[in-house]
Amino acid sequence: MTAIARREEQLWSRCAGCASLLYRKRLRRNLDVCPECGEHARLGAPERLRQLVDPGSMRPLSDLLPEADPIDFVDVLPYPHRLTAARASTGLAEAVVCATATIGGHPVALAVMDFRFLGGSLGCAVGELITRTAERALDDRIPLVLVTASGGARMQEGALSLMQMATVSQAIAALREAGLLTVSVLTDPTYGGVAASFATNTDLVLAESGARMGFAGPRVIRQVTGRALPEGFQTADFLLRHGQVDMVVQRRSLRGRLVALLAATRAGRAARAGHPPVPRQEPASRRERLADDDAALARPAGPAAAVAPSPTSGVGQTTAVRDAWDTVRMARHPARPTTLDYLDSVFDGFVELHGDRLGGDCPAIVGGVARLAGRHVMVIGHQKGHTTAELVARNFGMASPAGHRKALRLMRLAARLGLPVVTLVDTPGADPGVSAEEQGQAAAIAENILTLTVLPTPVLAVITGEGGSGGALALAVADRVLMLENAVYSVISPEGCAAILWPDRSAAPQAARALRLTAPDLCRLGVVDEVVSEPSVAAHGDPAETAHRLRAALLANLLPLLDVPPAMLVRLRRQRFRRFGTTRGVNRAGVR
Ligand SMILES: [Zn+2]
Secondary structure, three states: OOOOOOOOOOOEEEOOOOOOEEEHHHHHHOOOEOOOOOOEOOOOHHHHHHHHOOOOOOEEOOOOOOOOOOOOOEOOOEHHHHHHHHHHHHOOOOOEEEEEEEEOOEEEEEEEEOOOOHHHOEOHHHHHHHHHHHHHHHHHOOOEEEEEEEOOEOHHHHHHHHHHHHHHHHHHHHHHHOOOOEEEEEEEEEEHHHHOOOOOOOOEEEEEOOOEEEOOOHHHHHHHHOOOOOOOOOEHHHHHHOOOOOEEEOHHHHHHHHHHHHHHHHHHHHHHHOOOOOOOOOHHHHHHHHHHHHHHHHOOOOHHHHHOOOOOOOOHHHHHOOOHHHHHHHHOOOOOOOHHHHHHHOOEEEEEOOOOOOOOOOOOEEEEEEEEOOEEEEEEEEOOOOOHHHHHHOHHHOOOHHHHHHHHHHHHHHHHHOOOEEEEEEEOOOOOOHHHHHOOHHHHHHHHHHHHHHOOOOEEEEEEEEEEHHHHHOOOOOOEEEEEOOOEEEOOOHHHHHHHHOOOHHHHHHHHHHHOOEHHHHHHOOOOOEEEOOOOOHHHHOHHHHHHHHHHHHHHHHHHHHOOOHHHHHHHHHHHHHHHHOHHHHHHHHHO
């Protein structure tokens, strides 16, 4: 996988760029950059840390977490076997290494991802470790530096993997609020859920020379569009040209650039505060709290707890008989009510608002003000359609960056006007297209996720049909998350998961079962708070009755939120998404 295709012990390695045979020690002295062609070979996290931090300054942060297999995932191999193999081959506990250190004398907290470990995938443990690193930065009032390398979410942890995008993003938001610098360094490759969260919603985004970053991968885009991709697509220089990164940096200059940025921002902070920055404020209390957390985490997490029936999920029994794959087909049924249908049947007086104010109006996202039982709300949802013409006109409900930015504008507007936000989620995922990537799809999703974690107004999300990965989450970080009985919510489509892990798209029904993407499953995992039952003929069989039930559920969940002060809403929302970092949280949700 790495550009250095041979093993450490060997003296020689072949450059992935120019195929030169290089003496390994010389290559290492050159920071693993080919002296012949400048190709930047991928680095493991320990080597990356060695290159970036001041010698002797590094203090590793604990990577002790309980074993996690939150959804008992099995493809051709059980997930724990894959974890064991990754640990053996890398010597790491997880796909990220976290530490505090100084860089040019400036204290920082760092989280460095390692692509060798299950493709740097973002699982619950990775999310938890990065979140803790961000919290450490907040406690110590020091900048956070993230070095990303990831293929995206960790499919084997299903929607819980998706939740990590929100968990880490809200930790970034807390640093933003505290005026502490966050920097991400994109290294090759950075994709999917990592690209669409903490890789791009930091204050500064640096791309290492040769790094590629995007939400959708080139293979997927090529398959979907059937077109050749532009030269240099998603490379660091492409990202710079399209305004998505602050700079492209050669590896040998990376440390120096970080020092300069840390020095500049530290000077600003000191000037603001009127005195030089002081180190940690409450070292003891924070350490004690972490110790408590660790003690709680050390308790074994039985897989049975994660799938135990939840007493709050009243519909579990009626849907248990339906196979997950049948539910997927139901969720995609062309006659299933759309957001505009619900705006007509559940809400009154919808006034649609258009445009992102940056040059686009995405038809796959509709939004505007409406009334729900006489109360004014901001409604934002994905719009599919019933006919082929409608679906094409709406891009099958796949939002472009303009769509996400329109949603962001309306969310912020709602908060300013004191309107609660209701989102209706029904999308196969974000738009897998060339222009979507050019226009910064990953950053657009990342900003929505971050903004929703701190939006000072009630947010109620409903997964009405398909909740497809980051594109869905961009509208679904909410105080309460409801899900229609035959909707699905998943980190990846069953077809996509099957193609990667089985690897055969015809295994999609098995993948659908393994991913735990149905409403009762997600209710048990705590990803969803309540299942809204559908008529026995399903939503498309009786849209009027479905609308009636949805309206009742919306009111029952929204009215209590209206009495909660905004600051407390945000605090509770943060707690809701913070708990997904650990299996402990899963258990708590499971036995709730
Ligand atoms: Zn080379």
